[in-house]
Amino acid sequence: xxxxxxMKELDARRAAARRMGGPEKLARRAEKGDLNxxxxxxxxxxEGSFYETGLLGxxxxxxxxxxxxxxxGKIAGFGRIDxxxxxxxxxxxxxxxxxxxxxxxxxxxxxxxxxxxRGIPFLxxxxxxxxxxxxxxxxxxxxxxxxxxxxxxxxxxxxPYLSAALNTSFGxxxxxxxxxxxxxxxxxxxxxxxxxxxxxxxxxxxxxxxELGGWRLHAEKTGLIDHFVDTDEEAMxxxxxxxxxxxxxxxxxPPEAPVPDGAGEGQEKxxxxxPERRNQVYNMKKIVEVLVDTGSFFELKARFGKPLVTGxxxxxxxxxxxxxxNPMVGGGAxxxxxxxxxxxxxxxxxxxxxxxxxxMDTPGFVVGTEAERRGAPGWIMNFxxxxxxxxxxxxxxxxxxxxxxxxxxxxGGAHNDSLVAWPMAEISFMDPVFATSxxxxxxxxxxxxxxxxxxxxxxxxxxxxxxxxxxxxVIKPQETRDHVIRMLDIHRRRRSGGLGEHLMSTWPTSY
Numbered sequence: 082x083x084x085x086x087x088m089k090e091l092d093a094r095r096a097a098a099r100r101m102g103g104p105e106k107l108a109r110r111a112e113k114g115d116l117n118x119x120x121x122x123x124x125x126x127x128e129g130s131f132y133e134t135g136l137l138g139x140x141x142x143x144x145x146x147x148x149x150x151x152x153x154g155k156i157a158g159f160g161r162i163d164x165x166x167x168x169x170x171x172x173x174x175x176x177x178x179x180x181x182x183x184x185x186x187x188x189x190x191x192x193x194x195x196x197x198x199r200g201i202p203f204l205x206x207x208x209x210x211x212x213x214x215x216x217x218x219x220x221x222x223x224x225x226x227x228x229x230x231x232x233x234x235x236x237x238x239x240x241p242y243l244s245a246a247l248n249t250s251f252g253x254x255x256x257x258x259x260x261x262x263x264x265x266x267x268x269x270x271x272x273x274x275x276x277x278x279x280x281x282x283x284x285x286x287x288x289x290x291x292e293l294g295g296w297r298l299h300a301e302k303t304g305l306i307d308h309f310v311d312t313d314e315e316a317m318x319x320x321x322x323x324x325x326x327x328x329x330x331x332x333x334x335p336p337e338a339p340v341p342d343g344a345g346e347g348q349e350k351x352x353x354x355x356p357e358r359r360n361q362v363y364n365m366k367k368i369v370e371v372l373v374d375t376g377s378f379f380e381l382k383a384r385f386g387k388p389l390v391t392g393x394x395x396x397x398x399x400x401x402x403x404x405x406x407n408p409m410v411g412g413g414a415x416x417x418x419x420x421x422x423x424x425x426x427x428x429x430x431x432x433x434x435x436x437x438x439x440x441m442d443t444p445g446f447v448v449g450t451e452a453e454r455r456g457a458p459g460w461i462m463n464f465x466x467x468x469x470x471x472x473x474x475x476x477x478x479x480x481x482x483x484x485x486x487x488x489x490x491x492x493g494g495a496h497n498d499s500l501v502a503w504p505m506a507e508i509s510f511m512d513p514v515f516a517t518s519x520x521x522x523x524x525x526x527x528x529x530x531x532x533x534x535x536x537x538x539x540x541x542x543x544x545x546x547x548x549x550x551x552x553x554x555v556i557k558p559q560e561t562r563d564h565v566i567r568m569l570d571i572h573r574r575r576r577s578g579g580l581g582e583h584l585m586s587t588w589p590t591s592y
Contacts, residue, residue, distance in 0.1 A: 168196040209252055338374075
């Protein structure tokens with residue numbers, strides 16, 4: 082063929098690929114308010130920056146399938162977010178439900194491999210029905226599609242992974258969320274291993290969509306999703322926002338940002354938020370908002386493990402990870418889910434060189450039969466282990482209660498670079514009321530209880546810890562922001578300018 086004919090042939094093939102599942106399917110999506118795969122990519126990356134690879138890919142199952150599988154149901158390529166290179170894979174649900182096939186698996190594998198080897202964040206926009214049948218059936222299908230890429234599900238956290246669960250997210254869309262450092266889900270979507278139809282056939286009963294994999298399940302029960310939104314556009318914005326706190330790879334520090342005007346002002350507000358009575362609750366999130374740069378706090382897993390608050394923020398323009406007890410929920414006692422949440426967040430921060438700021442106010446771990454059923458002892462020890470393995474700079478602030486082993490898990494003792502306390506902090510092995518009952522066999526209301534309680538409480542104040550230099554200092558709450566910023570500046574100087582040793586880089590991403 083002549084050159085001009087070949088060019089026309091290429092143009093025709095490109096145009097056919099870009100039609101995706103066809104105008105009717107695309108129109109139906111638009112009517113429902115859903116972006117298509119191309120529109121999602123456009124909303125995610127900087128304008129005009131996306132460079133696609135694999136545009137002409139089609140199903141390898143049979144020649145008859147080629148015309149019905151443009152791009153083989155996945156858009157793959159590289160773009161930029163805030164000027165930084167990223168790798169992107171977006172599922173095109175209008176083509177075979179974005180089901181996983183041999184060709185599109187190769188496309189996604191190439192993007193992931195390039196991202197890891199070149200130090201580029203990887204982002205996955207999931208909406209899929211799972212494996213493509215009959216492509217995967219039989220020995221030939223299994224031999225072609227499964228187990229041929231040993232790195233497919235291997236995470237060493239060399240680069241950030243971000244994933245979205247949008248609408249129908251079965252199979253690979255669920256896998257990628259579970260492998261991600263940040264997973265966002267659109268409300269109304271379903272994320273699960275398999276479709277409700279397949280699950281219903283497997284167990285012999287009808288399955289409710291929300292119970293199978295709705296957003297509330299993952300927000301409050303599984304903790305597999307970090308953030309929830311109402312629209313596709315908000316999901317793309319959330320991914321951009323999270324990435325703004327992350328380095329491109331684990332051998333560099335997170336990006337800095339200008340300090341907003343007015344940041345750091347009004348630190349006296351902390352004293353208005355913090356009650357004077359030790360048994361009165363308050364919302365630790367309000368204190369976090371005062372301490373960090375204005376508007377910079379980005380909370381993760383807000384509805385999971387709620388006695389603990391985790392999120393990314395900036396202090397003095399530099400990224401920090403916030404790990405804080407919240408007395409507003411259960412008095413700040415650490416449940417099994419809260420420990421899981423702490424482990425997940427600590428691993429994230431240590432893997433990507435994000436210093437950790439811990440704000441401690443906890444009466445200990447949640448105990449009882451339900452806690453034991455949820456594996457509390459194992460999660461407590463996992464929490465302890467991550468505290469011991471943390472190698473990024475960390476500052477721990479004893480705000481009020483610091484009891485028992487929870488004190489260690491939350492960064493007490495030697496598990497920090499700087500340990501300071503507020504004057505109202507109280508430290509002991511156990512809540513004084515419980516200790517009084519055990520030591521003196523008296524409960525509230527018994528004669529002599531108040532005297533016995535006073536005897537137990539006499540050594541709770543922080544001064545004793547400061548006197549033996551187990552606390553490096555006692556500071557006023559309104560001095561906390563300046564202290565944290567200064568100490569992190571000092572401790573970032575170690576280990577190649579603040580880079581961690583990444584001892585937890587292979588810790589499981591979901592459990």
